[in-house]
Amino acid sequence: MPGLEDLYREIILDHYRNPRNRGELPVPPAHRVEGFNPLCGDEIVVYLDIDDQGRIDDIRISGQGCSISQSSASMMSSAVKGKTVDEVRDLTKAFKAMMSIHESSLEGDGESEGEPAEVPDVKLGDLEALRGVVKFPVRIKCATLAWNTLAQGIDEAVDHPS
Amino acid sequence: MTTPIDPAVVKRDFPLLTKAEMHGRPIVYLDSASSSQKPQSVLDAMDELYEHTYANVHRGVYELGAETTERYESARRNAARFVKAPSEREIVFTKNVTEAINLVAYSWGRANLAEGDVVVLTEIEHHANIVPWLMLREERGIELRWIPMAEDYTLDVSSLDELLDGAKLLAVTAMSNVLGTLTPVRQLADAAHAAGALCLVDAAQYVPHLPTDVTELGADFLGFTGHKMLGPSGIGVLWARAELLEAMPAFLGGGEMIRDVRKDGWTPNEIPWKFEAGTPPIAEAIGLAAAIDYLEGLGMDAVRAHERELTGYAIDTLTERFGDQLTIHGPAALDARGGVLSLALRDVHPHDISQVLDQHGVCVRAGHHCAKVLMKVLGVGATARASLYVYNDETDVDTLADALADTADFFSL
Numbered sequence: 001m002p003g004l005e006d007l008y009r010e011i012i013l014d015h016y017r018n019p020r021n022r023g024e025l026p027v028p029p030a031h032r033v034e035g036f037n038p039l040c041g042d043e044i045v046v047y048l049d050i051d052d053q054g055r056i057d058d059i060r061i062s063g064q065g066c067s068i069s070q071s072s073a074s075m076m077s078s079a080v081k082g083k084t085v086d087e088v089r090d091l092t093k094a095f096k097a098m099m100s101i102h103e104s105s106l107e108g109d110g111e112s113e114g115e116p117a118e119v120p121d122v123k124l125g126d127l128e129a130l131r132g133v134v135k136f137p138v139r140i141k142c143a144t145l146a147w148n149t150l151a152q153g154i155d156e157a158v159d160h161p162s
Numbered sequence: 163m164t165t166p167i168d169p170a171v172v173k174r175d176f177p178l179l180t181k182a183e184m185h186g187r188p189i190v191y192l193d194s195a196s197s198s199q200k201p202q203s204v205l206d207a208m209d210e211l212y213e214h215t216y217a218n219v220h221r222g223v224y225e226l227g228a229e230t231t232e233r234y235e236s237a238r239r240n241a242a243r244f245v246k247a248p249s250e251r252e253i254v255f256t257k258n259v260t261e262a263i264n265l266v267a268y269s270w271g272r273a274n275l276a277e278g279d280v281v282v283l284t285e286i287e288h289h290a291n292i293v294p295w296l297m298l299r300e301e302r303g304i305e306l307r308w309i310p311m312a313e314d315y316t317l318d319v320s321s322l323d324e325l326l327d328g329a330k331l332l333a334v335t336a337m338s339n340v341l342g343t344l345t346p347v348r349q350l351a352d353a354a355h356a357a358g359a360l361c362l363v364d365a366a367q368y369v370p371h372l373p374t375d376v377t378e379l380g381a382d383f384l385g386f387t388g389h390k391m392l393g394p395s396g397i398g399v400l401w402a403r404a405e406l407l408e409a410m411p412a413f414l415g416g417g418e419m420i421r422d423v424r425k426d427g428w429t430p431n432e433i434p435w436k437f438e439a440g441t442p443p444i445a446e447a448i449g450l451a452a453a454i455d456y457l458e459g460l461g462m463d464a465v466r467a468h469e470r471e472l473t474g475y476a477i478d479t480l481t482e483r484f485g486d487q488l489t490i491h492g493p494a495a496l497d498a499r500g501g502v503l504s505l506a507l508r509d510v511h512p513h514d515i516s517q518v519l520d521q522h523g524v525c526v527r528a529g530h531h532c533a534k535v536l537m538k539v540l541g542v543g544a545t546a547r548a549s550l551y552v553y554n555d556e557t558d559v560d561t562l563a564d565a566l567a568d569t570a571d572f573f574s575l
Contacts, residue, residue: 003185003521004572013573040513041530041543064543066513067573142513 006132007139008067015071020078023060025049030058031157035149037141042069044146048153054085061146068130068139073146075127085154090120092147098124098131099140164461167468169555172460175201176553187523190561195339195367195502195549196527197389200453204393207452208445219444220418220435234444237451238434241399244454245365245384246375252407254400254434255442259366260290262385262400263333265437266362267294269410270383271331277303280329282359284309284317284345285539286338289532291364295333309334311539315341315493319349326357334361336368336379340531340545341492342473342502344368351380360406366390370551371469371500373462376401388446392552393453397446400437407433414439457552465552469501472550476503476559483563487570491540501550504531507566510573512546518572519546522565 025032025047035044042065049058059081061073076095080088097119133143173179176199182189191199211233217226219234235250242250256262271294275281281295285308298304307325312318326332332354336347351361362383368374370391376384383406388397402410412419412430417440422429430436457465474496480488484507491504507515512528519526526548530537537543548562 004518007517008572040528041534041537042513043543066511068513070511136517139513139517 007136009129009132011075011126011129012067012071015074016067019061019070019074021060021074021081022062023047024062025058025060030060031153033149033153033156034063035145035152037065037069037145039138039141040066042066042142042145044069044073044149046073046146046149046153048150048157050085050154050157054158056080056083056085056088065145066139066142068133068142069145072130072143075130076146076150079125079127080150085158087122088150088154090122091124092151094120094122094124095127095130095147096144098127099134099144164464164467167460167464167552169468169472169553173553173555175203175456177202177205179553184523184525185521190522190524190558192548192550192554192558192562193525193527194370194390194551194554195547197395198370198392198551199553200394200449201392201456203456204449204452208394208449211445211448216445218441230444233451234442234447237447240451240454242401244374244458245369245386245399245401246377247401248377249404251433252401252404254402254407254437255447256385256398256400256437257396257443258389258398259364259385259387260398262383262387262398263290263362263364264294265400265413266383266385266402267298269413269437270406271295271298272302273409273411275302275304275330278305280305280307280331282307282309282325282329282332282334282354284334285311286317286341286343286345286536287333287335287364287533288339288536289534290366291333291335291362292535308535311341311536315343315491316498317343317345317350319346319353322350322353323357326353326359329354329357329359332359332361333364335364335366337365337371337500337502338492338533338536339367339502340504340533340536340547342499342504343493344372344498344500347379347381351382355380367500367502370457372466382406388450388453391450391453392456393450394443394446396443397450404433407437410437412436412439416440418442460552468552469550470496472554472556472559473499473501473503475556476501476548476550476562479559479563480505480566483567484570488566491542491545501554503548503550504545505548505566506542506545507570510569512544514573515546515566515569518569519562519565522561522568524562524565526562 031048044063047060051057059077215229217230219231310318354361360382363381365386369386384401389395418435419439421431489506493499516528
């Protein structure tokens with residue numbers, strides 16, 4: 001449909017229909033963190049297993065939401081599995097930078113006032129498919145929900161290791 | 163016998179519906195349960211005020227001030243007439259229905275509810291009729307009880323007397339903003355009174371769509387809002403029986419709510435001004451009066467008849483085209499519901515539905531509709547809600563159905 005190809009890329013629809021790493025992990029040892037999008041009621045739960053070397057050993061996603069929030073969560077889970085916490089933080093920054101121009105002007109989240117200080121030079125790979133979301137500002141919150149939830153989970157896991 | 167509504171004629175009175183476009187397509191506005199569009203006469207009434215007679219109310223003794231005051235108070239008479247209030251003194255202008263309910267919670271609630279006192283709500287309330295009571299529960303330790311939703315999306319009143327036993331207040335919607343369910347307000351109010359409780363009616367979705375008589379409904383408090391009934395945003399109404407308003411303490415201080423102030427104290431004004439602190443929404447009240455005039459011109463019986471018929475057409479059309487692919491979360495019987503259609507299209511998320519509909523120029527709301535308690539009862543996170551009003555017609559419903567078919571194709575159902 002005209003106007004929607006930028007939003008609903010084939011890879012996005014594929015992740016929506018066939019979500020990767022769907023499910024739960026036993027808590028503990030895994031960390032469990034919930035995210036909400038109050039605008040639409042989308043809910044996401046991220047389960048994180050981080051090993052002794054600070055590597056994301058396993059990740060599972062549950063909850064419910066629209067195609068953008070769910071495919072973003074699915075792509076995120078594939079992208080971060082096996083990466084170290086530091087690598088994931090850089091990837092999150094790069095992803096949010098791709099999304100954040102509009103997000104910060106819509107609703108300041110405190111960390112992205114003005115231009116982001118430094119965007120890590122990280123390849124986004126498949127995640128690039130979500131770039132088109134920026135053209136649909138009301139959906140940016142959907143695309144970043146999983147990432148904000150992941151960031152919170154990592155902070156909690158690092159501060160309170162199990 | 164009322165004159166039936168011709169939506170094509172009505173639509174011409176609404177500039178946005180005839181002039182505006184979305185993605186190069188005419189607007190099909192199906193989000194009136196969220197906020198309605200405004201007829202030219204409402205826009206003109208507000209413009210005319212600002213251009214010719216504007217001044218503050220209840221202050222200047224010059225002609226402009228006197229004239230604006232008269233028009234503001236005349237708007238109160240319109241509102242009283244519209245809901246058949248016994249007296250215009252019982253009409254308090256607020257910002258919206260949320261403020262009307264909060265006014266009752268803050269003023270009546272804090273004066274009359276103590277730890278252990280019971281307020282009865284229903285599972286189908288929206289947040290404005292839940293959160294003020296949850297706040298009172300945190301502050302005072304009151305007890306909340308919930309009338310459950312039945313299988314058929316109506317209220318399950320089988321345990322009503324037990325739920326109301328010892329209650330001080332029943333706070334209930336007259337029509338659900340998600341399901342369209344019309345609740346049996348009179349029956350509920352009678353049961354509340356028999357139990358010694360008062361009855362607050364959230365009529366935000368009712369007053370714009372059905373003839374309203376506060377006495378016939380048996381209400382003690384009734385709130386509604388201007389922007390859902392062709393009026394401007396920023397103006398709402400709390401109606402309450404005069405003796406209740408008389409006894410309730412003022413809650414916002416300053417401006418017209420004052421009779422006298424001394425260094426050692428103050429005396430409140432009479433009702434309704436006791437509850438109208440500061441400069442009120444003057445032009446908005448006058449806009450609301452024009453909206454009431456417009457609706458009375460159509461006739462509320464005709465408004466109800468039109469929406470009932472159009473709702474029937476919509477349910478038939480959508481059921482015929484989509485069968486069990488589509489769920490309508492609401493009562494099937496037209497007498498039990500208003501023109502709110504909360505839709506689920508198989509496993510397509512409501513956000514994605516509304517995104518595709520947007521491309522067709524169709525405006526619906528997607529989300530939890532500020533009714534998260536009800537969403538949990540329904541077992542869903544969100545719905546796509548199409549809501550009908552006086553300016554909608556069968557063509558709008560057909561466009562909605564076409565857009566939904568396109569949505570189903572796009573997401574390969």
